[in-house]
Amino acid sequence: MAVLLTGATGFVGLNIAHALLARGEKVVLFAPAPPPEALAGGSLADACFVAGDIRVPDSLDRAFAAQAIDRVIHAAALTPDAQAEAERPDVITEVNLGGTVRLMQAAHRAGVRRVLGLSSVAVYGYAAPAADGRLHEESTPPQPAALYGITKLAAEQAIHRLGALYGIETLTVRLGPCFGAREHATGVRPLLSPHWQCAEAARAGRDCVLPRPMAADWIDVEEAAGAIADLLAVPSPPHRIFNLGGSALTTAAAWCEALASLHPGFRWRIDAGAPTVRYGLERDRAPMETGRLRAAIGRAPFTKDLAGIARRYLAWRNSPEGIALCGA
Incomplete structure (x- = not known):
């Protein structure tokens, strides 16, 4: 079936x-x-x-x-x-x-x-x-x-x-x-994730300006x-x-730090008055409790190793599949 x-x-x-x-x-x-x-x-x-x-x-x-x-x-x-x-x-x-x-x-x-x-x-x-x-x-x-x-x-x-x-x-x-692999513009979502926007700026050598750290699970x-x-x-x-959800709060600012470790020339900052990254939420939201899911599947989905995720994401983004979805 x-x-x-x-x-x-x-x-x-x-x-x-x-x-x-x-x-x-x-x-x-x-x-x-x-x-x-x-x-x-x-x-x-x-x-x-x-x-x-x-x-x-x-x-x-x-x-x-x-x-x-x-x-x-x-x-x-x-x-x-x-x-x-x-x-x-x-x-x-x-x-x-x-x-x-x-x-x-x-x-x-x-x-x-x-x-x-x-x-x-x-x-x-x-x-x-x-x-x-x-x-x-x-x-x-x-x-x-x-x-x-x-x-x-x-x-x-x-x-x-x-x-x-x-x-x-x-x-x-x-x-x-x-956030992560296979995110691409389909026309269904007017805004792609801040993580995607930051990663594209890092790949293109552009400065990245966040409106705030943007904490979420x-x-x-x-x-x-x-x-x-x-x-x-x-x-x-x-x-x-x-x-x-990710079981713990992380921030787009921490993601930028992870990207900067892989792109030494990548520059980013926080400036609420002139952001280059758009985000759909006016303010941050509390994380979700995931204990019910953990009990059902026997493990807890979580996001903590942003550096490792950034490495995997950039490897995917530079792969034929990433280029096919997002362009060179």
């Missing part, structure tokens, strides 16, 4: 695809457009690709008919900034919520047994953390502050409600801020993708909602 992965050619989706393939899974990739030829004929050669729109039932039915599919990872979403929210709220809602409903209907028609939906830390908005300084799945009330978080919270609820009606086991993962996307693939395989998880 195979896994259907929606949003498969995006940043997180590509990493999940690699994690699944590395575990020997059969994978059907579903997205509006295929991955670059260098990936389709290389690292994703063993995956089946189906082009389609998450909002269109016929597209979804074609994807489910491509192979015998019993599990789904739903990663398709639009991640807007404030301008996109104002200009295209209908499209954002149709994809993030309407597309999720269409997916659950198609999964029901196909007899799928499990759906894992990717949600986001954005469902918490700027909610106050618990006494331990963290955001918890059960005790922290969601307070989404923007349309992305609003639609992701509604999509979570739709997945679990429809799963109960259709007899499908459902899980949702509230994914924290990611940043997580290496390959670590996150591996945790998602592991959770999909857990028999009968005791919970339905899981936080997935």
Whole structure:
């Protein structure tokens, strides 16, 4: 049996695809457009690709008919900034919520047994953390502050409600801020991560100016993708909602320090008045508690060795795959 992965050619989706393939899974990739030829004929050669729109039932039915599919990872979403929210709220809602409903209907028609939906830390908005300084799945009330978080919270609820009606086991993962390999401009996310912006400045020999250190529970996307693939395989998880973040706070400033150790000429600084790095959050957010996920998969995803991640990232960025995604 195979896994259907929606949003498969995006940043997180590509990493999940690699994690699944590395575990020997059969994978059907579903997205509006295929991955670059260098990936389709290389690292994703063993995956089946189906082009389609998450909002269109016929597209979804074609994807489910491509192979015998019993599990789904739903990663398709639009991640807007404030301008996109104002200009295209209908499209954002149709994809993030309407597309999720269409997916659950198609999964029901196909007899799928499990759906894992990717949600986001954005469902918490700027909610106050618990006494331990963290955001918890059960005790922290969601307070989404923007349309992305609003639609992701509604999509979570739709997945679990429809799963109960259709007899499908459902899980949702509230994914924290990611950075790392295979991040590239797809047009779906108006802003790429600060880490990507800083790394591109270092590679190009440009100065990098941060608006603030930008602390968050940043997580290496390959670590996150591996945790998602592991959770999909857990028999009968005791919970339905899981936080997935870096388990500890790190900063974009520390990432710049790691890049500077590999690019001695790289210059960076913090200047709130004239930043070159754009970031979607007006202020920092508390980290998520990840103990529930740790108990389920037997390990804790974490981000601490920024120097090691920077070395791996730059090696990937200079590889044929990195160049195919991001350019020379």
